[in-house]
Amino acid sequence: MESPKDIWQKALSKLQIQVSKANYTTWLSDSQGLSWEDNAFVVGVANVFVAEWLSKRLYPLIRKTLVDITGKDVDVRFEVRGCQQVSPTPALSQTDGGTSTRARQYRFNPRYTFDSFVVSDCNRLAYAAAIEVAENPASSYNPLFIHSSTGQGKTHLLHAIGHLTINNGREAVYMTAEQFANEFVSAVRENQVDKFRSKLRNSHVFLFDDIHFLLDKKQTLQCFFQTFNELYSNNRQIVITADCAPKDMQSLSSKLRSRLEGGLVVDIQPPDFETRLNILRAKAAPINSRELDEVLNLIATRMCDNVRQLEGALVYVTAQAKLSGARITAETVNKLLTTTSGKQDLRLLLQTVADHFGIAPEDLNNRKRDRNSAWARHVAIYLLRQEYNYSLTEIGRQLGGRSHATILHGYERVASALSTNANLRSQIARIKEKLNGHKGH
Numbered sequence: 001m002e003s004p005k006d007i008w009q010k011a012l013s014k015l016q017i018q019v020s021k022a023n024y025t026t027w028l029s030d031s032q033g034l035s036w037e038d039n040a041f042v043v044g045v046a047n048v049f050v051a052e053w054l055s056k057r058l059y060p061l062i063r064k065t066l067v068d069i070t071g072k073d074v075d076v077r078f079e080v081r082g083c084q085q086v087s088p089t090p091a092l093s094q095t096d097g098g099t100s101t102r103a104r105q106y107r108f109n110p111r112y113t114f115d116s117f118v119v120s121d122c123n124r125l126a127y128a129a130a131i132e133v134a135e136n137p138a139s140s141y142n143p144l145f146i147h148s149s150t151g152q153g154k155t156h157l158l159h160a161i162g163h164l165t166i167n168n169g170r171e172a173v174y175m176t177a178e179q180f181a182n183e184f185v186s187a188v189r190e191n192q193v194d195k196f197r198s199k200l201r202n203s204h205v206f207l208f209d210d211i212h213f214l215l216d217k218k219q220t221l222q223c224f225f226q227t228f229n230e231l232y233s234n235n236r237q238i239v240i241t242a243d244c245a246p247k248d249m250q251s252l253s254s255k256l257r258s259r260l261e262g263g264l265v266v267d268i269q270p271p272d273f274e275t276r277l278n279i280l281r282a283k284a285a286p287i288n289s290r291e292l293d294e295v296l297n298l299i300a301t302r303m304c305d306n307v308r309q310l311e312g313a314l315v316y317v318t319a320q321a322k323l324s325g326a327r328i329t330a331e332t333v334n335k336l337l338t339t340t341s342g343k344q345d346l347r348l349l350l351q352t353v354a355d356h357f358g359i360a361p362e363d364l365n366n367r368k369r370d371r372n373s374a375w376a377r378h379v380a381i382y383l384l385r386q387e388y389n390y391s392l393t394e395i396g397r398q399l400g401g402r403s404h405a406t407i408l409h410g411y412e413r414v415a416s417a418l419s420t421n422a423n424l425r426s427q428i429a430r431i432k433e434k435l436n437g438h439k440g441h
Contacts, residue, residue, distance in 0.1 A: 003033070004033035004034055004035050004036045004041065004042070005032060005033045006033075007033055007036065007041075007066070007069060007070065008031070008032060008033025008041075008043065009033070010069050011033075011062070011065045011066055011069055012028060012029075012031070014065050014068075014069070015028055015058075015061070015062065015065055016028075018061060018065075019058070019061070020115055021115075023058075025119045025120075026119045026124055026127060026128055027050055027053055027054055027058065027128075028054075028058075030045070030046050030050075031043050031044060031045050031046075031050075031054075032044045034079060036074075039072065039073055039074055039075055040074075040075050040076075040077055041066055041074050041075070041076050041077070042077045042078075042079050043062075043076060043077070043078050043079065044079055044080075045078055045079070045080060046080070047080055048080050049125070049128055049129075049132075050078075050080075050128070051078040051079070051080050053128065053131075053132070054078050055078050059076060062076050063075070063076050107174070108159045108162040108163050108166070108172075108174065109159045112155070112156045112157075112158075112159035112160055112163075113159075113160050113163050113164075114127070114130070114131060114160045114163075114164060116156075116282070117153065117156055117157065117160060118271075118275060118278050118279045118282055120271065120272065120274070120275035120278070121272075122152075122268060122269035122270065122271050122272060122275060123152070123153055123268045123269070123271075125266050126146050126153075126157060126266045126267070126268050127157065129141055129144055129146075129264055129266055130144070130146070130157045130160060130161050130239070131164070133161060133205070133237050133239060134160070134161040134164035134165050134168070134205070135164070135168070137165070137170065137204050137205050137236070137237035138204075138235045138236060138237040140264075141263045141264035142232070142237055142238060142263045143228075143232070143237075143238035143239065143240055143259070143260060143262065143263040143264075144237075144238070144239045144240070144263055144264050144266070145239075145240050145241075145242070145245075145246060145260050145261070145263065145264070145265045145266070146239070146240070146241045146242075146266055146267070146268065147241065147242045147243065147244055147245050147265070147266075147267050147268075148241075148243070148267055148268035148269070149243060149270065150243065150308070151307050151308030151309055152268040152269075152270060152271070152307055153268055153307055154209070154241040154268065155209055155241070157241075158174060158207040158209055158239060158241060159174065159207075161205060161207060161239060162174050162205070162207055165204060165205045170204035170205065171202060171203045171204050171205070172203055172204065172205040172206075172207060173200055173203040173205070173206050173207065174207040174209070175200075175206075175207070175208055175209070176208075176209045176210055176213070177208065177209065177210045177211050177212070177213035177214050178210070178213050180208070180214070180220065180224065181213065181214060181217055181220045183196055184196060184219075184220050184223050185220075188219075193223065196223075197223070197226065197227050197230065200227055200230075200231065201230060201231065201234065201236075203231075203236060204236060204237060205236070205237040205238075205239065206231050206236055206237065206238050206239070207239050208224075208238070208239065208240045208241070209241050210241060210242065210243070211224070211240050211241070211242045211260075212242045212243050212244065212249065215249060215251045215252070216251065221252075221253075221256070224256075225253070225255070225256045225259070228256070228259060229259070232259070238263075240260065245265055245267065246260040246261050246265065247261070271307060271310075273300055273301070276300040276307075276310055277296060277297065277300040279307060279310055279311070280296040280299055280300055280310065280314055281296060283311060283314060284296060284314065294329075295317075295328055295329070295333050298333050298334060299313050299314060299317065299333060317333050346384070346398060347361075348435065349380065349383055349384060349387070349435060350364050350365075350380060352431055352434050352435050353376055353379055353380045353383065353431060354376065355434075356376075356427070356430065356431050356434070357372055357373075357375070357376035357379075358372070359372065359373055359376055363376070364376060364377050364380050364399060365398075365399055365400040366400060367400070377399065377410060378410035378411070378413050378414050379414055379427070379428070379431070380399070381395055381399070381407055381410040381411050381414070382410070382411050382414035382415060382428075383428070383431065383432075383435075384398075385411055387432070387435070392404050392407045392408055392411070393407075395407050414428075
């Protein structure tokens with residue numbers, strides 16, 4: 001008699017071709033056959049969330065597959081390792097999560113669906129929770145709060161929820177925080193705040209992107225709080241994204257922070273190398289190269305901050321090769337990425353330093369000699385040298401054609417002051433922190 005482990009491996013082989021790749025990766029790939037006694041086949045899974053999802057949605061298919069393999073009547077149980085078993089509940093209807101005419105009507109991006117989302121350990125819980133709230137609005141996780149640094153897939157998941165919600169015959173509204181703020185200001189100006197809020201009340205699912213944009217807008221944040229309470233009281237599903245968790249938003253009122261933390265708060269981590277490679281493979285159709293694997297490996301290695309940066313690098317490399325007529329090889333990709341990443345680093349640093357000192361980025365390049373601009377320029381010189389290893393000559397060229405001696409003077413002033421000036425050390429640390437936080441935007 002075959003062991004439960006072997007039987008389950010056979011079942012997985014069959015299930016893999018019967019469900020979508022995303023569903024298999026998320027719900028089944030990490031499972032294992034634990035035991036088979038008295039016609040009860042026990043499948044071990046990673047957590048209660050997975051156990052509940054499988055019992056609700058895939059139980060009939062899993063049971064039929066096991067019956068076909070064993071030739072016997074089988075009852076399936078899903079067990080979290082070391083925890084209780086989860087019994088099946090009636091299966092819910094399935095959708096493919098794809099686009100539809102109604103989804104396009106609601107301006108959801110046709111590329112941002114659950115099927116096109118590459119699932120891995122860094123985003124698995126957020127992905128699973130997003131499917132759950134789309135399938136069963138306001139029944140499990142309300143609100144759902146997804147946070148991550150820029151470009152990790154938060155907006156993709158919001159649009160995917162919108163697609164699936166509409167495909168299931170429900171209404172969904174997507175708004176960015178910036179759009180919300182602009183419409184609120186217009187509503188105040190035209191004395192139509194109630195009308196503005198009422199248009200959101202009929203949605204089954206309210207998708208709100210980048211709430212951190214509102215942190216310094218007290219009136220708009222108060223309007224959002226009231227809107228949130230109305231939707232929540234009417235049993236509407238709310239999904240919110242941000243660049244950090246609610247507990248880290250110091251300017252939030254305790255009431256709003258409590259509301260945001262009242263559901264499920266999940267984060268998305270930066271993708272590991274294998275995930276980055278899988279994302280590139282999924283999007284590499286335009287590349288025509290005999291060295292495709294080597295090219296994709298190189299991009300995945302070089303671009304590691306976020307998914308958006310990764311996709312942008314692939315588009316850039318493909319476009320440059322097409323325009324120049326050059327064949328895409330590891331050598332040409334390495335050269336292109338070195339050029340573009342250097343330009344991005346320079347722009348980012350100059351913008352960050354200028355923002356910190358309250359000046360325009362061009363003030364670092366021109367001949368302005370007021371004390372604040374001159375000192376900001378010295379700090380930029382120091383950071384370009386220390387953080388990005390620019391030569392003094394290259395720094396001079398980038399900062400308005402200044403001489404080697406001028407750049408050296410600026411660098412030495414900052415380097416010398418750092419040993420005695422605690423305030424300067426604090427300023428440099430804050431600028432570095434901002435650079436690390438915004439790198440890859």
